[in-house]
Amino acid sequence: MAVVAENLLKSGEVSAMIRQGFISSPRLSPASSPPPKLPATVSGSSEASAFPSPLRPSFPAPRTTTLFEMMAQEGAPLRPPMRTQQHDLQERIAAVLASKGPSDLKLSVSSSNGMRIRMAAHRRVLTARSRFFAEKLAGICGRTSSRPVVVEICECDDAEVYVEAVGLMYSDDLRRMLAGEDVEKVLGLLQVSVDIKFDEGISACLDYLEAIPWSEYEEEKVTSIIGKLHIQQLSEPVREILQRVSVEPSSFANADSIFLGIFDGILQSKDKKARRDMKTLISSLLKEDVNHSNAQYNKLDVSKESLYYLCHKCLDHLMQLFSEAANVECLGDRASLMNEVAREADNVQWLVDILINKRIADEFVVLWGDQRELSTCHSKIPCMYRFEISRITAQLFVALGRGQILVSKNAKISLLRTWLEALYDDFGWMKRACREFDKKMVEDGLCATILTLPMVEQQSILLRWSDCFLSNGDNCPNMQRAFEVWWRRAFVRQYTGDPNNLQLQNVVSDDHT
Template sequence: MASREVSTMIKQGFISDPTLSLSFSPSRTTSTTTTLSRLYSPSSSPPPPPTESTRPSQNPTLFEMMSEEHLRDSKTIEESRKKTQTRVAKLLTELKICSCNNWGLGSGDVRLTVVSRDGYRVSMDVHRRVLIEKSRFFEEKLSQSRENGVSHTVEISECDDVEVYVETVVLMYYDDLKKRLIGENVNKVLALLKVSAAIMFDAGISSCLEYLEAVPWSEDEEEKVLSHLSQLELHGSIAEVLQRVSSGPSTSARADDIFLKLLSGVLQAKDDKARREMKTLISRLLSEDSFEDDNRLDVSKDTLYHLCHRCLSSLVLCLSEATGMDGSRRDRGVLMAEIAREADNLQWIVDILIDKRMANDFVKLWADQRELAELHSKIPTMYRHEISRITAQLCIAIGRGNILVPRDCRFSLLSTWLEALYEDFGWMRRASRSVDKKLVEDGLSQAILTLSLGQQQVILLNWFDRFLNKGDDCPNIQRAFEVWWRRAFIRQYTGVQDSSQLQITLCNYPT
């Protein structure tokens, strides 16, 4: 078969592949004499830099500023191209050494040219035997193209990165590719993987995947790895790499078991510093994108309320022990620390419930803790003030609209715990740096103002007498008192006669 016919068949084969644009043509000579220094050249040269006489001395025009910017960009591109040329030159030298040492081959019988999108070209002499043996793509295209005394020219156009294509060809001459990849960065290996997949260089694909499976990834690199692997559609060969980020189908029940174990571990931690750090970490992770992904596996409401009941039971036991304590029992300081710890545990779980918009049921649960409230009133304030922070938490959330519960439930909460909050407020404010006095007062004020006017009156008149006697040791909710006063005496609204029914008055206006 004539060499021209063989070349035509190969050209048609390459054009049919959507990932590469290659062309073949038989060479008129049987050998290649081009020197290494001429195997690469930029498609164009940037304009020369301006001389000192042409530079503006002052107040440059817009055109001059644009010209300067263009020159800077051109200089940057030129420097980048020079660096690329230097690296490519090293790769071509490495290619020549490998072809002799690893394969014992002489000069190549295929001239392979790689062309970038901006016209940058690199040519190299490679060996048909190596291409066919290493790449199923080249095997298909070159297996019928050889003719005695004739070498071929192959051109790969529109390349994203010429350097990566050259390096992929160099890898074909190595037996131990994974050793050759040691020290490369993840981005470079992903680029090599992409080219290896395009030309069906199986050894290159395997080595790149083994590298990716073995090295650590940054968070940005992880996103790139997953994106590249999904685009390349390598299917079963990427399973080992993906095991780092996927363990197979997960279920809500399985995830919830893990969450329960982690949360319980924090609640029972022995080291206080580690406990605080893990509380912060887990809270941040649980709140991360919590409402943006419908498929997200999250801690369940049942698990959180299970932990709430556990904390409440522990609090009741601790307070019961504190009320019956005498000189022969445990150290009071140890018991005080246990009460503070259990109260802090409950505060943490309530914070998670509020963040996940699951705290409505807890308001009723806390309002029903009359036994705990009674025990609370029988022990010294210094032992119990951390418990009142839970009431403050709920009032702040209600005042912000983050908890939506019926009015009767809100009133029941304050009926059970407001007196305790008043008593403990001074200790809360002095003993804990994390208590924001104004935040508590604003939250309490707003929560009170959500009640019926009669309920507001009962609570605020009681507060008025207490504040006059306690001063700063009582929450200052004057703002709520002012609003109630105006509602009750200045802007009286009489449209609602019966609080159990909605009264609607229709008015006819003249037309």
């Protein structure tokens, strides 16, 4: 140690340590300060007498730890470890067991992870409460010995839960002991109680599980663990517990009618906020079913037939409302009808969104493309009332452009011929009136859909679009990307596989003739 200190002095590191306060400086040490001077003698006297002034009381300077002391403390013993949860459990259970007087049995419980808990138990309690211990200790009940019996339980899944189960045997009110415990712990106690044939513990755990609320995570654990308890005398209590989550076989036959009732109630609701909230809830539940389907459950879902039945019902109502609105002259009556139109259009959008998520919206594209009468009535209604209908068309083009709906080119052509002009007319209103309207997404969907058609159809649609765009500007969807691709296909990189495709199709819309 002295050699280390000498090396530090030579290296110049000591001065740095002094500045940082690790070593006391000789210049600052009180021991190195000069002694106080005596007062001067009085001149003119034959006897020079000195009267020293009383010394001021000195206070020792704060002691700083030196480098040598710090080095010496490196080998000091560490503090004793803090108490662990295992120690607390062992002491708590020991206090419970001690209430029955002197013990005559030593119980040792160990788990596969190396944990071992020892306790002083009582043979009469274990044999009275547990048929497992009664069977194991039956052969030594009559023996007399000054030394207690030692019982070892090895390779437990959870030694702490096993010890807790033993502690329950000493309680006269098991329900009170379990009150406030979490579901996962009680499930562990139930499994141990079944293993050691602790009937009162089993009943108390089942009563607890039947009474306590479960979270969704706990519900899966409860159904999984309880379903494995194939014990005859437990069949009725287990059935009572599982009634909370089990579905009667008759529900399978009535599922579609239940779904129809729920959907129909939502679609007819007059409360806008409640209708929106329930639509959001049902949509999220249906998406969850699609993304997290589990093979172990008999999954019930709304049928395709029910969804299309509701779609037809909404479209028929829309047609009726449009016909009435076209013949109404009173502005107040028309506004009331248009509110109904907006609600019904929103209903159709919600149903179409469900169809798209379930990948069964292909038939709706054909159905919507066939609504020529509705499209004709649509053009007779002011934009401020009818634009919600065009949002259905936009919704379909987005899904078509993303490949979420797969239909033939004839279905796409029918959709475009029936509703594209209406979409052009209402595009400006949709941008201004709909917060959630994504202009670019709709434009990308339109471009992608048009570019899947034959060149003759691309040319007809895009030449008509150019006229509309030049006239209306931003109030018309911007399909320049599709126009560029069509231009290059037609004039720059013509496909040479078929001579018929080398010539530009001189087919234009009626507006260009």
